[in-house]
Amino acid sequence: PREPPRGPSIASKASATIRVTIKTVAMGMFGATLSIAVMNWPSSVIDDEQQRMQILSCLFCTGLLIVAMEDLVGINKSAVMMILAATMWTFLGVGYHPTKSKVGANALHKELDRGLQDVGSVILFLLPAMGVVESIDHFDGFALVTLTIRRCMAGHRGRLMPIICIFTFFLSSVIDNLTSTIVALKILRSLAAKDQDFRHVCGSLAVIAANAGGVWSAVGDVTTTMLWIQSKVTAPKLVVTLFLPSVVAGVLPLLGIWWQWRRDMQRNGTEPRESRARVNSGNSGVADDDSSQMSKKAQRRVEKQPLSMNGRTAADMSQKVTAKKVLVLVVGILLILMVPTLKILTGLPPYLGMLLALGTFWMLTDSLDLSVEESSGVPGNSPRSTGGHDEAGVMAALHKVDLSGLLFFAGVLLAVGALDSAGVLRRYATNLVQATHGSPVALCTLLGLSSAVVDNVPLVQAAIDMFNQVSTDDPLWHLIALAAGTGGSCLSVGSIAGVTLMSMEGVGFLWYL
Numbered sequence: 316p317r318e319p320p321r322g323p324s325i326a327s328k329a330s331a332t333i334r335v336t337i338k339t340v341a342m343g344m345f346g347a348t349l350s351i352a353v354m355n356w357p358s359s360v361i362d363d364e365q366q367r368m369q370i371l372s373c374l375f376c377t378g379l380l381i382v383a384m385e386d387l388v389g390i391n392k393s394a395v396m397m398i399l400a401a402t403m404w405t406f407l408g409v410g411y412h413p414t415k416s417k418v419g420a421n422a423l424h425k426e427l428d429r430g431l432q433d434v435g436s437v438i439l440f441l442l443p444a445m446g447v448v449e450s451i452d453h454f455d456g457f458a459l460v461t462l463t464i465r466r467c468m469a470g471h472r473g474r475l476m477p478i479i480c481i482f483t484f485f486l487s488s489v490i491d492n493l494t495s496t497i498v499a500l501k502i503l504r505s506l507a508a509k510d511q512d513f514r515h516v517c518g519s520l521a522v523i524a525a526n527a528g529g530v531w532s533a534v535g536d537v538t539t540t541m542l543w544i545q546s547k548v549t550a551p552k553l554v555v556t557l558f559l560p561s562v563v564a565g566v567l568p569l570l571g572i573w574w575q576w577r578r579d580m581q582r583n584g585t586e587p588r589e590s591r592a593r594v595n596s597g598n599s600g601v602a603d604d605d606s607s608q609m610s611k612k613a614q615r616r617v618e619k620q621p622l623s624m625n626g627r628t629a630a631d632m633s634q635k636v637t638a639k640k641v642l643v644l645v646v647g648i649l650l651i652l653m654v655p656t657l658k659i660l661t662g663l664p665p666y667l668g669m670l671l672a673l674g675t676f677w678m679l680t681d682s683l684d685l686s687v688e689e690s691s692g693v694p695g696n697s698p699r700s701t702g703g704h705d706e707a708g709v710m711a712a713l714h715k716v717d718l719s720g721l722l723f724f725a726g727v728l729l730a731v732g733a734l735d736s737a738g739v740l741r742r743y744a745t746n747l748v749q750a751t752h753g754s755p756v757a758l759c760t761l762l763g764l765s766s767a768v769v770d771n772v773p774l775v776q777a778a779i780d781m782f783n784q785v786s787t788d789d790p791l792w793h794l795i796a797l798a799a800g801t802g803g804s805c806l807s808v809g810s811i812a813g814v815t816l817m818s819m820e821g822v823g824f825l826w827y828l
Contacts, residue, residue, distance in 0.1 A: 330387065337388050341381050341395075345402050348374060352402075352409045361410050368739050371403055375730055379768070382808065383824035392817070393719045396726025403733035404430075430732035434725055437811070440666035441493065441724060443673035445716045446709070447647055448497045450676060452505075453712035454685060456644035458636045461505045472513070473577065475506060479517050480524040480569045484562075487528035488535045490651050491665070496525045496812040500819050515822050516576060520569055522812045523804045527565035530800035531557040534655040538775045538799040545779060547792045556793045564801045639685060650676055677709040720818025727814060744774050748781055759794040763802025767809030771799040 348370065351360060360366050378399035382392045404427070413420035451457060464482075468474040479499055487495035499521035507514040529535030533543040533550040542548045654668035685708065734740050747765070751757035762774055778795055785791055803810030807817050807827035816822050 334388055337381065337384060338390070341377055344374065344377055345398055348402050348406050352405045355409055361406075364738070367407070367410055368737050368742070371407065371734060371737050372739055374399060374403055374406075375734060378730065379808065383828075386823050386825070391719070393723040393726065396723050396730065400726045400729035400733065403730055407733050407737055426736040430729060430736060433732060434728040436664060436666050437728055438721060438725055440669050441721060442716065443666075443669040444494045444651075445497055446673045446713055447651060447669070447676055448494070448501055449715050450673075450680070450709045450712040451643060451647040452501050453708070453715070454643040454680070455635070455640050456647055457502055457505060458640050459644055460502055462636060464502070464506060473573065475513075476517055476520055476573050476576070477569060479503065480520045480565065483521045484524040484528035484565050487525040488532035490655060491534070492525035492529040492536060492810070492812045493815060494651060494654075494669075495528070496521055496815045497819070499525070500816065513576075515820060515826070516572060518816050518820050518822065519827060520572060522807075522810065522816050523568045524565045525812045526804045526810050527561045527801050530564070530797055531561040534658065536796075536800045538771050539796045541775055541779070542792055542796055546787055547779065547785075547789075548796065549788055552788045553793070553796070556788075556790075557797055560797055561801075564797070564804075568804075639683075642683075643680070643685065646679060647676060673709075680708050717818055720815070723818050724811075724814060727808065740774060744778065744781070755791045755794055759791075759798040762795065763798030764805065766799050766802040767805035771803060775799050 351357070355361065360370070378395055381388055381390060381395045385392050385395075408423050408427075411419035411423040413423045464475070464478055467478055479502070482502075483495050483499045486498065500518055503514050503517050503521070507517065526536070530539060531554055533539060533548075533553055539548075539553070543550065543553070650672035651669075653672055654665055657663045657668045657671075658665055731740075743765070744762075747758060747761050751761060758778075762771075762778065765771075765774060775795060782791060803813065807813040807822060807824050813827070816827075817824070
């Protein structure tokens with residue numbers, strides 16, 4: 316007789332209850348805050364600066380909690396951040412009484428313009444940066460890089476971790492941690508296309524390496540650039556002082572994660588699904604007492620097995636690395652390197668340099684007629700037809716840009732901008748100084764941990780204002796640069812590189828933690 320269907324387990328019921336509770340509480344807070352802002356009542360809550368900062372801080376923490384529990388709650392993080400940013404700015408804006416006071420309206424517009432300038436500069440940088448990297452990948456320009464990495468791996472998949480970590484570490488010091496993370500993730504998608512878990516581990520290492528590599532270069536990280544532009548540090552002294560600490564900050568996590576991965580491999584015999592199927596095919600009759608021995612053999616075979624590249628072997632790749640693909644790679648890298656060069660020589664904002672890079676790359680590929688020949692031979696890169704016109708080349712590559720990730724970026728930056736405009740971040744920085752009694756080590760430690768939750772730019776700017784009398788190249792500035800640059804690696808939302816990993820690879824907040 317058939318067993319009666321089992322009802323939902325206690326764990327599933329508890330999970331559903333938690334999911335409904337979090338959604339109800341979060342949406343209730345957002346709805347209540349919007350209602351207060353729309354009705355402009357009670358005035359004691361709206362006009363009181365202390366209560367306003369407390370409410371905005373609670374809203375921000377609630378939004379981070381929902382993002383952290385995205386897999387459990389089932390709400391996309393981009394939607395959460397867009398609602399959060401709009402709610403925070405609406406509540407903050409009514410405090411200026413823009414409909415009743417012209418002075419208040421002008422003050423609100425000034426704050427909004429400042430916030431939009433910060434957000435717009437990042438989004439306008441990120442969009443063409445992703446476009447350039449996607450275009451290089453569309454023309455299969457990374458074939459040479461992936462082939463070189465494969466040869467360095469020499470058939471040992473575990474070597475990909477240190478290789479991608481070292482590659483991203485030095486690349487981020489030349490360009491920036493955002494672009495270097497995008498490049499590393501695109502390469503990982505080629506090298507570990509079918510092994511998502513392993514790709515996520517390597518991607519996390521790339522984020523840590525990108526943040527650490529940007530610290531010892533004046534153009535590698537935005538906070539280091541701030542200190543350099545405001546003459547708090549000099550480029551030669553920065554390299555000499557922070558190179559070794561940056562290496563330690565990037566290498567120690569690599570050793571720990573690499574050791575943990577190898578331990579998990581030895582303990583569980585973990586292997587990619589396609590490799591497990593290939594190893595176990597035809598062995599269904601093996602006795603149970605031999606399964607352990609077979610698992611160890613399979614494990615060693617998988618550990619030494621090269622990662623698949625969409626079904627292509629290294630020999631195939633060596634035949635397909637053409638002169639045009641090398642040209643695309645060289646042109647793309649040179650155009651990316653042009654961005655910090657223009658910033659140093661002319662003071663041009665990075666987003667304008669990246670827009671120039673994308674436009675130049677687009678024009679060159681169209682002029683050299685690379686679209687038809689190169690994109691047709693790459694799987695998934697066939698031209699699209701829209702409105703009666705075939706789209707190929709850069710146009711086809713732009714369709715692959717993750718718009719939901721860009722919206723998530725915009726929401727995070729706008730929410731942090733609301734905290735900054737309300738004075739929350741500056742007050743927090745002041746409290747840090749008071750709590751540490753001026754101790755540079757304690758201050759920088761708390762500053763680094765804080766940068767994992769909120770944007771490190773206003774925190775560093777507040778530190779610059781407070782310690783403006785400290786001389787150039789003082790150890791305090793080097794500690795601030797190191798802490799602010801590497802502290803964001805503690806959480807996936809703590810740095811723009813980590814947010815890029817979340818948006819491009821779908822890595823969860825709790826998984827990264």
